[in-house]
Amino acid sequence: MQFVFKTFGRGAHPPASKITAELPLVVMDAPERLSVPLSQHIGAPAVPVVQQGDEVRVGTLIADAAGFVSARVHSPVSGRVAGIVKRRTPSGGTSLHIEIDNDFNYTEDLLPPLSDPSPEEIRERVRECGIVGMGGAGFPTHVKLAPKGKTDLFLLNGAECEPYITCDCRLMTERAGEVVRGAELLAKAVGAEKAVIGVESNKREAFDALTRACADSSAAVEAVMLRTKYPQGAEKQLVFALTGRRVPPGALPADVGCVVDNVHTAYAVARAVDKGEPLFERALTVSGGETGEKGNFFVRIGTPFDYIREKTRGERSDDDLVKVISGGPMMGVAQADLTPCVAKTTSSLLFFGEKEAAEEPTQCINCGRCIRQCPMKLAPRDIERAVLAKDFARTEELYVSSCMECGVCSYVCPAKRPLVQAIRLAKKSLKEGRR
Numbered sequence: 001m002q003f004v005f006k007t008f009g010r011g012a013h014p015p016a017s018k019i020t021a022e023l024p025l026v027v028m029d030a031p032e033r034l035s036v037p038l039s040q041h042i043g044a045p046a047v048p049v050v051q052q053g054d055e056v057r058v059g060t061l062i063a064d065a066a067g068f069v070s071a072r073v074h075s076p077v078s079g080r081v082a083g084i085v086k087r088r089t090p091s092g093g094t095s096l097h098i099e100i101d102n103d104f105n106y107t108e109d110l111l112p113p114l115s116d117p118s119p120e121e122i123r124e125r126v127r128e129c130g131i132v133g134m135g136g137a138g139f140p141t142h143v144k145l146a147p148k149g150k151t152d153l154f155l156l157n158g159a160e161c162e163p164y165i166t167c168d169c170r171l172m173t174e175r176a177g178e179v180v181r182g183a184e185l186l187a188k189a190v191g192a193e194k195a196v197i198g199v200e201s202n203k204r205e206a207f208d209a210l211t212r213a214c215a216d217s218s219a220a221v222e223a224v225m226l227r228t229k230y231p232q233g234a235e236k237q238l239v240f241a242l243t244g245r246r247v248p249p250g251a252l253p254a255d256v257g258c259v260v261d262n263v264h265t266a267y268a269v270a271r272a273v274d275k276g277e278p279l280f281e282r283a284l285t286v287s288g289g290e291t292g293e294k295g296n297f298f299v300r301i302g303t304p305f306d307y308i309r310e311k312t313r314g315e316r317s318d319d320d321l322v323k324v325i326s327g328g329p330m331m332g333v334a335q336a337d338l339t340p341c342v343a344k345t346t347s348s349l350l351f352f353g354e355k356e357a358a359e360e361p362t363q364c365i366n367c368g369r370c371i372r373q374c375p376m377k378l379a380p381r382d383i384e385r386a387v388l389a390k391d392f393a394r395t396e397e398l399y400v401s402s403c404m405e406c407g408v409c410s411y412v413c414p415a416k417r418p419l420v421q422a423i424r425l426a427k428k429s430l431k432e433g434r435r
């Protein structure tokens with residue numbers, strides 16, 4: 001019997017390289033000093049509510065949200081605030097960070113668990129605990145839980161379609177009960193009739209674990225197998241694959257009755273409601289050919305990248321390190337150095353040598369492959385040309401704002417043109433121009 005898994009049109013099939021898929025999640029020891037970014041979500045940076053010398057515990061509020069589209073930040077360890085400094089973030093910008101000296105006692109400052117919470121109580125708990133989309137976007141979850149129209153489906157992204165990354169896969173396999181519990185709470189928060197968790201077909205163990213957890217749940221939660229294809233986890237593609245509904249350009253999944261979130265976010269929501277835990281740690285994959293001790297780790301937010309490198313370097317030397325990426329190779333951000341710290345959205349750190357790093361770009365040969373395979377039906381080649389000519393008005397005519405920066409065009413381009421970088425530049429210039 002042949003199974004036909006759900007999917008979307010176009011896209012690509014990069015090598016999965018899920019080297020760490022079988023490696024269980026382990027807790028990484030926290031360092032002596034952590035630096036917690038105040039801008040690790042979409043929206044206004046959080047505002048510090050502590051100062052140098054203050055004592056904090058695990059879960060203490062250290063920075064409050066600066067408006068509705070913003071998120072609270074909590075201490076990942078117990079100890080003392082060492083200072084508030086500016087440093088680089090994994091996304092390439094800079095932000096204020098609260099530095100905390102770890103006393104290694106891990107005394108806690110959690111909220112009381114909620115039993116049988118109402119939709120309002122779930123939304124408020126999500127806001128209090130600073131939960132954001134942990135798949136990479138970092139959109140504050142309490143904002144997503146207040147859609148304008150009626151929502152009938154809550155969709156959970158368990159596709160983890162980016163090559164190399166396996167932390168969501170391990171979370172779904174090892175903590176399936178909490179992922180399903182989170183899905184149940186999220187569906188309740190928006191009044192959806194059902195929650196559906198989409199899992200790619202290369203994660204059979206995770207799918208089976210979720211299916212068992214769904215059977216144990218009294219709520220309407222279902223795990224659905226998706227075809228392994230990139231970018232299966234992108235919001236609009238996931239909505240289409242799971243429901244057949246098309247989200248028009250410029251619209252949101254909420255406009256077609258769906259809210260989408262990542263499985264790690266669902267896990268964080270379950271912990272916030274059932275254990276009173278703010279978001280102060282996350283699962284993260286460390287991989288790539290230049291990593292000696294590859295694996296999936298629970299890491300506290302604010303852990304510096306250079307500390308993670310030391311913990312996982314093994315026998316590898318930095319002399320052979322050509323590229324470090326935060327996130328996956330398709331959508332992630334190459335790092336200039338290892339000074340940034342883990343944010344709520346940091347799903348992986350990849351250490352690449354010569355073989356895995358991208359090749360040098362050559363002239364476009366007009367093959368049209370980038371246009372044929374773009375899941376959003378855009379013309380990346382023409383956008384890049386407009387950017388090179390500094391004609392940003394033309395990029396707008398080419399619907400550059402509809403690009404989800406999935407990286408398929410760059411991946412399929414035989415000339416290795418930096419198409420996504422050009423698109424990001426166009427979006428940034430248009431935004432600054434509007435300002």
Ligand code: SF4
Nearest residue numbers: 374403405406407409
């Ligand atoms: S143009 Fe944007 S949406 Fe289309 S393939 Fe490239 S990155 Fe993806």
Ligand code: SF4
Nearest residue numbers: 364365367368370413
């Ligand atoms: S895929 Fe690359 S070489 Fe082919 S048209 Fe697009 S930019 Fe040019």
